[in-house]
Amino acid sequence: MGCLTPPTMTVKPWKSTGGAVNIAYQMDSEVDYITAPLDQSLPSTPHMGDLLRRRGTRKMSLFPGGGVALGKLGMTEEDIRDEIESEERDLVKELAAMSSRDQIQAIRVLPMSLEDKKHIRSQVLATKQSKHGLQLTCCSSCSEQVSRVSSRLLLEECGAHGHSFRKFAANLASARQALELWQGTMKEVGGKFGTSVLSYFLFLKWLLMFNIFSFLVNFGFITVPQLVQPPNRTNAVNFRGLELLTGAGYFNQSVLYYGGYSDEKIGEHSEYDMQLAYFFTISAYLVMCGVCLIYSMARSFQRNFVLSASGSAWQLLCSWDFSMTNERAIRQRKNNLRVQLKESISEKNQGDKMTMSDKLKQFGIHLGTWFISMGLAAGSCAAVFYLCEYNLQVIIDSQESRSTLTEASTLLLPFVVSLINLVIPLLYSLLSKAERYSGPRTKIYVIILRIGIYFSPLLPIMQMIKLFILFYLKKVSLNQNCQPPRRSGRAAQMQTMFIALLFFPSFVGALSMVGYTVWRYEGPGAGSRWTCCLKPSKHCGPFQGLNSTFQAVSLWMSREDTVSDYSWAVWIFDNMIKSALFFYLITIITLVLIYFFWQVTQGRRLLITLLREQIINEGKDKAFLLDKLQKLQRERQTAASTQRTNTHIPQRFERIQEIEPDYDRDFGGIPGLPHVEENIEPPGPPVASALIQAMIARRQAEEEEEEEY
Amino acid sequence: MGNKQTIFTTQQLDAYQDCTFFTRKEIIRLFHRYRDLAPQLIPLDYTNKPDVKVPYELIGSMPELKENPFRQRIAEVFSEDGEGNMTLDDFLDMFSVLSEMAPRDLKAYYAFKIYDFNNDDYICVSDLEKTLNKLTRNELSEDESRLVCEKVIDEADLDNDGRLSLEDFQHMIIRAPDFLSTFHIRI
Numbered sequence: 001m002g003c004l005t006p007p008t009m010t011v012k013p014w015k016s017t018g019g020a021v022n023i024a025y026q027m028d029s030e031v032d033y034i035t036a037p038l039d040q041s042l043p044s045t046p047h048m049g050d051l052l053r054r055r056g057t058r059k060m061s062l063f064p065g066g067g068v069a070l071g072k073l074g075m076t077e078e079d080i081r082d083e084i085e086s087e088e089r090d091l092v093k094e095l096a097a098m099s100s101r102d103q104i105q106a107i108r109v110l111p112m113s114l115e116d117k118k119h120i121r122s123q124v125l126a127t128k129q130s131k132h133g134l135q136l137t138c139c140s141s142c143s144e145q146v147s148r149v150s151s152r153l154l155l156e157e158c159g160a161h162g163h164s165f166r167k168f169a170a171n172l173a174s175a176r177q178a179l180e181l182w183q184g185t186m187k188e189v190g191g192k193f194g195t196s197v198l199s200y201f202l203f204l205k206w207l208l209m210f211n212i213f214s215f216l217v218n219f220g221f222i223t224v225p226q227l228v229q230p231p232n233r234t235n236a237v238n239f240r241g242l243e244l245l246t247g248a249g250y251f252n253q254s255v256l257y258y259g260g261y262s263d264e265k266i267g268e269h270s271e272y273d274m275q276l277a278y279f280f281t282i283s284a285y286l287v288m289c290g291v292c293l294i295y296s297m298a299r300s301f302q303r304n305f306v307l308s309a310s311g312s313a314w315q316l317l318c319s320w321d322f323s324m325t326n327e328r329a330i331r332q333r334k335n336n337l338r339v340q341l342k343e344s345i346s347e348k349n350q351g352d353k354m355t356m357s358d359k360l361k362q363f364g365i366h367l368g369t370w371f372i373s374m375g376l377a378a379g380s381c382a383a384v385f386y387l388c389e390y391n392l393q394v395i396i397d398s399q400e401s402r403s404t405l406t407e408a409s410t411l412l413l414p415f416v417v418s419l420i421n422l423v424i425p426l427l428y429s430l431l432s433k434a435e436r437y438s439g440p441r442t443k444i445y446v447i448i449l450r451i452g453i454y455f456s457p458l459l460p461i462m463q464m465i466k467l468f469i470l471f472y473l474k475k476v477s478l479n480q481n482c483q484p485p486r487r488s489g490r491a492a493q494m495q496t497m498f499i500a501l502l503f504f505p506s507f508v509g510a511l512s513m514v515g516y517t518v519w520r521y522e523g524p525g526a527g528s529r530w531t532c533c534l535k536p537s538k539h540c541g542p543f544q545g546l547n548s549t550f551q552a553v554s555l556w557m558s559r560e561d562t563v564s565d566y567s568w569a570v571w572i573f574d575n576m577i578k579s580a581l582f583f584y585l586i587t588i589i590t591l592v593l594i595y596f597f598w599q600v601t602q603g604r605r606l607l608i609t610l611l612r613e614q615i616i617n618e619g620k621d622k623a624f625l626l627d628k629l630q631k632l633q634r635e636r637q638t639a640a641s642t643q644r645t646n647t648h649i650p651q652r653f654e655r656i657q658e659i660e661p662d663y664d665r666d667f668g669g670i671p672g673l674p675h676v677e678e679n680i681e682p683p684g685p686p687v688a689s690a691l692i693q694a695m696i697a698r699r700q701a702e703e704e705e706e707e708e709y
Numbered sequence: 710m711g712n713k714q715t716i717f718t719t720q721q722l723d724a725y726q727d728c729t730f731f732t733r734k735e736i737i738r739l740f741h742r743y744r745d746l747a748p749q750l751i752p753l754d755y756t757n758k759p760d761v762k763v764p765y766e767l768i769g770s771m772p773e774l775k776e777n778p779f780r781q782r783i784a785e786v787f788s789e790d791g792e793g794n795m796t797l798d799d800f801l802d803m804f805s806v807l808s809e810m811a812p813r814d815l816k817a818y819y820a821f822k823i824y825d826f827n828n829d830d831y832i833c834v835s836d837l838e839k840t841l842n843k844l845t846r847n848e849l850s851e852d853e854s855r856l857v858c859e860k861v862i863d864e865a866d867l868d869n870d871g872r873l874s875l876e877d878f879q880h881m882i883i884r885a886p887d888f889l890s891t892f893h894i895r896i
Binding site: 109316331 | 841881
């Protein structure tokens with residue numbers, strides 16, 4: 001059965017050499033989360049939060065003097081051992097009351113050494129087994145709870161079954177890990193270049209997953225029916241090697257292009273309308289894209305920008321990347337940190353010493369480089385536009401003449417575009433060198449912003465294969481060419497920036513383009529006011545013969561059988577999609593909600609500052625109360641010692657008397673007044689001995705009670 | 710797969726699995742990494758719980774820790790004897806806390822212990838100065854490092870006692886979203 005005086009736990013503290021070896025003192029952690037805990041790996045059961053918040057303490061700390069100071073306090077080893085054991089018993093009781101899964105997670109997050117955790121675990125298991133042994137049969141208790149709990153929890157309650165279930169879960173976890181893509185590469189890159197560079201590769205991986213998903217959706221709903229029943233082909237063209245580069249010719253009639261899809265209804269028994277399928281699949285896909293992007297952007301924005309700290313404290317204590325293993329990278333990081341710290345000190349000391357003319361000059365340089373970068377972007381746009389027109393002509397010629405050379409010349413445009421894509425970002429980084437921005441971070445943001453603006457008019461659409469190739473190419477180029485980054489970036493914020501860049505230029509641009517081509521407002525009467533959409537091609541594609549793409553949907557809605565079968569859909573279409581009033585209403589409601597949430601955010605920010613002040617005040621209160629306690633004890637001693645002369649108690653009191661509150665040492669000065677710099681010698685019994693003080697007071701009270709009887 | 714190994718008993722493996730964030734396979738793999746540090750010292754059979762430690766010099770020569778400026782403090786914090794000589798339990802514990810599955814509070818607790826050079830449960834100015842020296846290769850002047858440490862205390866000390874307690878440190882960590890990914894060693 002459970003052993004109540006575990007030798008392993010109590011022998012260690014009294015090693016004379018180690019001092020506070022594996023004893024950890026953690027006061028009741030009262031860091032109340034101002035927002036919800038941002039750490040997802042904590043399970044959300046209420047037990048967990050309580051356990052972590054209330055029961056941080058496992059053992060008490062020793063003073064720096066080791067056993068000597070203990071004796072000073074007049075507390076025996078026994079007392080401390082009793083205290084530790086009772087805490088351990090409480091902990092075991094709490095853990096035994098949890099479900100298996102919660103128990104394991106709770107044990108894992110205990111701030112103890114592994115040996116102690118194993119000991120606690122064995123005690124918990126022993127307690128549980130003894131609990132079950134008391135009941136008649138395991139199964140009768142199980143059957144009681146059949147109605148209440150799910151079958152999986154039921155398995156866990158029966159101890160024998162619980163074991164195999166845990167094994168299964170563990171196997172599942174290891175199988176999932178084996179499937180993780182690119183795990184080894186990530187480790188290499190993270191080790192050599194740091195977490196911020198790694199974040200780019202993680203972003204690529206996320207994009208790949210996203211694209212796989214979109215591929216599945218599109219393929220399943222559009223391509224597969226088309227492959228099942230291919231449309232009639234006219235002008236069959238033979239496959240030539242050039243098609244892989246130009247994308248024309250043979251591929252024109254295949255499913256790779258819009259023109260390869262028919263507008264017929266597929267299948268005889270249940271009609272699968274290609275027009276509607278095409279339209280709805282693409283819209284659903286775009287909507288899902290948008291939702292995903294907005295969601296992940298909002299989440300990472302909240303996590304990484306809203307509450308993030310900055311400043312020397314963060315730089316010194318939180319920013320060091322422990323996963324770096326490359327010596328050069330580490331050396332460079334250290335240099336960066338040193339430079340940044342020096343900058344922050346000198347900023348603090350000197351203030352802004354730039355004269356007016358300097359400022360003007362700086363401003364002029366910034367303005368100049370911005371103009372140049374905008375000009376470059378506009379110039380490339382114009383160049384691409386004119387090249388497009390020229391290319392169109394070339395394509396028409398090539399279709400008539402069908403010689404290989406003219407077909408190859410259609411490749412001119414893509415080639416030029418790729419060239420521009422390579423060259424311009426280099427120019428941008430050159431430009432940024434010419435400026436002198438205050439912090440390295442601003443520089444990075446400016447460059448990223450410019451590149452984002454540049455790319456958005458050209459609308460790149462990332463493909464799945466390209467991403468795969470891109471990943472490996474980047475890795476190779478990184479290894480060959482790059483040194484570890486000169487500036488230490490902030491990985492989390494970079495991730496947000498990447499997602500934001502993906503969303504705003506690319507997605508919104510793509511969305512507006514597609515919306516422009518597709519939508520058409522059917523106004524009353526034949527001559528409708530909105531004719532801004534593109535008319536689908538007459539000869540190929542799923543929307544042949546219609547006036548606009550959207551007409552496919554409106555025709556479907558007005559058909560007789562649809563009205564009778566799907567009257568709800570028709571009603572939605574008529575009253576929501578077609579009416580402008582509905583959209584106005586939605587816009588107004590959204591704006592009101594935004595305003596409301598913004599106000600809530602402001603309120604929360606105020607709350608944060610107030611709570612912070614409250615923490616400071618409570619610290620001062622604590623110091624004040626401790627001081628009072630000391631004073632009262634001393635008064636009691638002097639009163640008691642005049643009365644009693646022949647009991648053993650005064651010995652203890654004398655020892656306690658040795659603990660004088662030294663304002664400078666213990667409380668860092670009188671609360672509220674600025675204190676002088678100290679720390680020439682290690683401090684005496686720290687303020688953290690509050691617990692010990694309280695124990696002393698309680699013991700005295702008990703002894704006094706005893707004496708009265 | 711899991712039943713073929715003869716290094717640990719099933720109970721031992723279960724205990725390791727429940728007390729760390731590692732799966733069975735990873736525990737075996739980590740055991741072999743541990744053993745590779747000192748093959749003649751570490752037996753292949755742990756079923757009778759041998760009491761062996763790998764000395765700190767070998768731990769500090771692991772590629773994951775070799776260049777880390779805090780490797781000595783990390784080893785000291787996680788080792789049983791406080792000197793950096795680690796048993797297998799200490800080894801597993803260390804990498805479990807430093808893995809990506811450990812929650813933020815646990816990591817903050819151990820990070821606090823690592824930065825607390827004099828083990829007095831507070832990060833005082835001398836601790837900060839030592840941290841700074843390790844991070845900047847001793848190249849800041851005394852005045853500069855004192856200024857930096859004072860600035861740190863100003864920013865992070867909430868209860869105004871001139872040093873950082875665990876709560877102050879945790880409060881700072883909550884506002885540093887990067888912390889989970891930077892306080893992380895892959896093995």
